[in-house]
Amino acid sequence: MLDEPSVGLHPRDNDRLIKILKSLRDIGNSVIVVEHDPDMINSSDYMIDIGPKAGEYGGEVIYSGDIKDITKSKDSLTAKYLTGKLKIDLPARRRSANGHVISIRGASENNLKDLNVDIPLGVFVCITGVSGSGKSTLISDILYGALKKRLEGIYNEKIGQYREITGHQHINAIELVDQTPIGRSPRSNPVTYMKIFDQIRDVFGSQAGSKVRGFSAGNFSFNVPGGRCETCEGSGVIKIAMQFMADIYLECDVCKGKRYKSEILDVEYNGKNISDVLNLSISEAITFFKEYPRITAKLKILDDVGLGYLRLGQSATTLSGGEAQRIKLAYHLSFQTAGEKTLFIFDEPTTGLHLYDISKLLKCFNELIAKGNSVVVVEHNLEVIKCADYIIDIGPDSGNKGGEVVAKGTPEEIAKNKKSFTGGFLAKLLK
Numbered sequence: 001m002l003d004e005p006s007v008g009l010h011p012r013d014n015d016r017l018i019k020i021l022k023s024l025r026d027i028g029n030s031v032i033v034v035e036h037d038p039d040m041i042n043s044s045d046y047m048i049d050i051g052p053k054a055g056e057y058g059g060e061v062i063y064s065g066d067i068k069d070i071t072k073s074k075d076s077l078t079a080k081y082l083t084g085k086l087k088i089d090l091p092a093r094r095r096s097a098n099g100h101v102i103s104i105r106g107a108s109e110n111n112l113k114d115l116n117v118d119i120p121l122g123v124f125v126c127i128t129g130v131s132g133s134g135k136s137t138l139i140s141d142i143l144y145g146a147l148k149k150r151l152e153g154i155y156n157e158k159i160g161q162y163r164e165i166t167g168h169q170h171i172n173a174i175e176l177v178d179q180t181p182i183g184r185s186p187r188s189n190p191v192t193y194m195k196i197f198d199q200i201r202d203v204f205g206s207q208a209g210s211k212v213r214g215f216s217a218g219n220f221s222f223n224v225p226g227g228r229c230e231t232c233e234g235s236g237v238i239k240i241a242m243q244f245m246a247d248i249y250l251e252c253d254v255c256k257g258k259r260y261k262s263e264i265l266d267v268e269y270n271g272k273n274i275s276d277v278l279n280l281s282i283s284e285a286i287t288f289f290k291e292y293p294r295i296t297a298k299l300k301i302l303d304d305v306g307l308g309y310l311r312l313g314q315s316a317t318t319l320s321g322g323e324a325q326r327i328k329l330a331y332h333l334s335f336q337t338a339g340e341k342t343l344f345i346f347d348e349p350t351t352g353l354h355l356y357d358i359s360k361l362l363k364c365f366n367e368l369i370a371k372g373n374s375v376v377v378v379e380h381n382l383e384v385i386k387c388a389d390y391i392i393d394i395g396p397d398s399g400n401k402g403g404e405v406v407a408k409g410t411p412e413e414i415a416k417n418k419k420s421f422t423g424g425f426l427a428k429l430l431k
Helices: 011-026 038-042 067-072 077-082 135-152 197-205 208-213 274-278 282-288 293-304 321-335 355-370 411-415 421-429
Strands: 046-051 060-066 101-107 115-120 124-128 164-166 173-176 237-240 248-251 342-347 374-378 390-395 404-409
Touching (some): 011 038, 038 077, 046 067, 101 135, 115 135, 115 390, 115 404, 135 164, 135 173, 135 342, 197 293, 293 321, 321 342, 404 411
Parallel strands (some): 124 390
Antiparallel strands (some): 046 060, 101 115, 237 248
């Protein structure tokens, strides 16, 4: 049993993995794979598709049967992408760079071989190459670290070895949008991270029931004393420290997981109290708060990045890395300062994403670029790579056989390069 084994694998390595899995089957074993990769799915004998979407909008068997009969499924999103009824289209045109580049000279960390490369700004750039070729070393360890220190004056992590980096004057900031948690406390959640909860508390603080009781917006915070349950300090759960195992959380037996004192829960807006609202999904909340456009504007951004199924008050500790990453993306889309030119870096953002979610992710990249930013993505997913404006392919292979720029240019130009493994797979996709 394997859970998304294709994560972090180049299509070349994915092909090798598929052959290994088939060989395991052929010698009498049973192989179960949880996967989003189309090639892996198409190579299977039997498919069970769960959905139709995520969260409370999923949880059903949409299709179960021979992969050859997938065309019979009318409700499966997976089937629609596999059969071509839905697809991620190539961009109508490739954007041209804004005339500025970030130039890296003499990159020599790990397996990088005194590498020189120019990264164009104002466009969508993909850094590609087989697993272990040096992509993340170049972008995360050198580019991000060096520019972060140059722009902000401090960076505490180790910066990879390089001789010179120029062009930083053409950007105002650099952001690595990764899959680290948005918070480590049960009190951290999507609406606190997006700074939506302040406005929701204002709504409850302005209700007649609040005014009669002398409550203000502050009483509806679960982070400070006042209206929160003091037994669990507003988290809704009690942490039980386990000496030799991971800590466990039990529902608070005073507030029953509702976070607040009973008198706070007596105040309602549109028939729901503050705890009820925190249990709404993002999609439900967009309709519920339709009278408050400042709230719905930010909620719609979360929905646009494919997180409409999350609960407003869903604990950060329950979010996957991919969900945390998309919340961070939504934050940047929401709080982008006018006129600020930021270089956004994403390291394999499609990890754990269905093609349906990838299509939404690509729209968000385009929105960031439309606002004057630059996007650099380290990626293996061909559906993302084909949509890039410019590709820098690192290789030709992994480890000591990698660390060089094999090809650079548009996807069409990379597809013509016989030395690039990425180009060979792109050529099939661009036909």
